[in-house]
Amino acid sequence: MSNERTEQLNAVMARVASGDKSSFAELYDMVAGPVFGTVLKVLRSRELAEEVTHDVFVEVWQKARAWNPDRGSAAAFILTMARARAIDRVRSEESRKARDERVGRAAFERPDDHVEREVMAGMDVVHARALLNRLSGAQREVVELSFFGGFTQAAISDRLGIPVGTVKSRMHSALRAMRGAEEVS
Amino acid sequence: MSVHDFVVEYVLGELVPEERAAFERHLDGCSRCSAEVATIGEVIVEGAFAGAVAPPAELRTRVLESVADAGQVASLGRRARWATWVTAAAAAIVLIVAGSTFLARPTDIDRIVASADAVTVVASATAAHAGDGAIEVVYLPATGEAVLSAESLAAAPDGQTYQAWVIGDGAPQPAGLFAGGADRLVILLEHPLQPGDAIGVTLEPAGGSPAPTGDVLFLGA
Numbered sequence: 237m238s239n240e241r242t243e244q245l246n247a248v249m250a251r252v253a254s255g256d257k258s259s260f261a262e263l264y265d266m267v268a269g270p271v272f273g274t275v276l277k278v279l280r281s282r283e284l285a286e287e288v289t290h291d292v293f294v295e296v297w298q299k300a301r302a303w304n305p306d307r308g309s310a311a312a313f314i315l316t317m318a319r320a321r322a323i324d325r326v327r328s329e330e331s332r333k334a335r336d337e338r339v340g341r342a343a344f345e346r347p348d349d350h351v352e353r354e355v356m357a358g359m360d361v362v363h364a365r366a367l368l369n370r371l372s373g374a375q376r377e378v379v380e381l382s383f384f385g386g387f388t389q390a391a392i393s394d395r396l397g398i399p400v401g402t403v404k405s406r407m408h409s410a411l412r413a414m415r416g417a418e419e420v421s
Numbered sequence: 422m423s424v425h426d427f428v429v430e431y432v433l434g435e436l437v438p439e440e441r442a443a444f445e446r447h448l449d450g451c452s453r454c455s456a457e458v459a460t461i462g463e464v465i466v467e468g469a470f471a472g473a474v475a476p477p478a479e480l481r482t483r484v485l486e487s488v489a490d491a492g493q494v495a496s497l498g499r500r501a502r503w504a505t506w507v508t509a510a511a512a513a514i515v516l517i518v519a520g521s522t523f524l525a526r527p528t529d530i531d532r533i534v535a536s537a538d539a540v541t542v543v544a545s546a547t548a549a550h551a552g553d554g555a556i557e558v559v560y561l562p563a564t565g566e567a568v569l570s571a572e573s574l575a576a577a578p579d580g581q582t583y584q585a586w587v588i589g590d591g592a593p594q595p596a597g598l599f600a601g602g603a604d605r606l607v608i609l610l611e612h613p614l615q616p617g618d619a620i621g622v623t624l625e626p627a628g629g630s631p632a633p634t635g636d637v638l639f640l641g642a
Contacts, residue, residue, distance in 0.1 A: 241470075242463075242466075257488065257489065260485065260488050261481075261485055264481060264484060264485070265481075268475075268476050268480075268481065269470075269473030269474060269475050269476070270466070270469035270470045270472070270473045271469070271476075272473075272474050272475070272476035272480075273469060273472040273473045273474035274469045274472070276474055277472065285476075286476065286477065286480050289476055289480060289484075290480060290483055290484050290487065293484040293487075293488070294484065294487045294488060297488045301553075301573065302572075302573065302604055304455075306452070306455050306456075306459065307448060307455045307458050307459055307462075308458055308459040308462035308463070309459070309462065309463065309466065311466045311469075311470075312432075312458075312459065312462030312463060312465060312466050313462075315462075315465055315466055315469045316431070316432055316434055316462060316465065317434075318434075318469075319433065319434030319465070320434030320435075320436070320441065321434075322434070323434050323435060324438065327437070367464065367467060379468075382433060383465070383468030383469075383472065384468065384471075384472050388433070388435050389430070389433070389435060390435075404429070407429060407433075408429055411429060411461050411464055414464045414467075415460050415461060415463075415464055
């Protein structure tokens with residue numbers, strides 16, 4: 237399932253990288269939802285998320301030739317860029333305080349329900365669930381806050397009241413466990 | 422902090438631009454980290470597809486309109502791209518400076534590139550062996566201050582360096598050295614660029630030359 241998607245996206249990206257603008261709409265349709273979801277979770281503002289999503293896609297077009305398949309699929313290239321730009325935006329344009337206030341508000345939303353809802357709306361629910369099920373509770377918590385909550389590791393450390401080194405080692409072991417599952421599936 | 426931690430933070434988008442640029446240079450030479458980035462990246466992809474949220478329809482229209490313009494007029498898009506280059510290139514600048522005789526201050530570069538008066542000159546490849554790289558210069562006509570950026574430029578051969586030249590009425594004036602080999606690099610030119618001047622790039626012996634000796638690889642006016 238996901239392999240087919242990966243290959244389709246890689247093929248479209250290769251056409252975009254060769255300067256084919258007509259393929260760009262196809263690329264957009266394939267990844268706009270994941271990009272917008274990723275950016276929205278980090279920024280927590282639809283207005284900012286739309287702006288950053290727009291800029292990410294323009295950058296994808298401009299830098300399509302820099303995509304190196306040895307470093308990952310086209311989807312990974314785009315989504316890593318999306319997350320990085322969203323985090324850059326949080327860092328550069330918003331005071332730490334404003335961010336903390338929003339994080340505080342988000343806490344009232346009972347994030348676990350929120351995550352569940354987002355995940356259930358997703359396209360690859362079964363696969364993502366299977367990956368998450370490989371994790372211990374502590375690993376799963378940091379992965380969910382990072383992937384679905386849009387928090388940086390530093391923010392997760394603040395939120396859970398545990399050292400950032402602990403967050404990083406949980407994330408590291410969680411990613412290794414999930415990656416093992418990816419390779420098997 | 423181990424390199425592996427950088428892999429995770431890179432994929433999670435948590436590195437600051439300078440660290441990100443430095444890590445991308447590391448990736449150029451490290452197949453092990455590149456493979457790690459590729460595998461962990463797929464986990465991020467799964468998460469992102471699972472958490473997809475449909476953006477508003479008008480965003481699609483706006484994106485496609487911007488992309489339609491980006492390859493043509495592109496002054497706005499180019500400016501935006503420059504802004505990201507400059508930030509991402511800040512770490513690269515330090516390395517370039519270490520190998521040459523001038524000092525590029527990122528603040529100057531930022532100011533020049535961000536100026537509403539900045540003019541862009543594209544230097545096109547004029548020789549087959551110039552490779553796939555792209556070179557642009559942004560300058561301020563009022564002061565002549567100029568910033569050169571090179572994207573996807575092949576590394577200069579051993580014992581050689583790229584050298585930029587400002588070509589006005591007289592002899593070409595040396596305007597700075599750079600090594601290539603990075604995804605992108607940005608330098609402040611050492612010689613002012615005036616309207617009507619051309620910009621050329623040659624390969625010269627390490628340390629540069631007082632007058633061009635190599636073929637002109639890129640030329641723009």
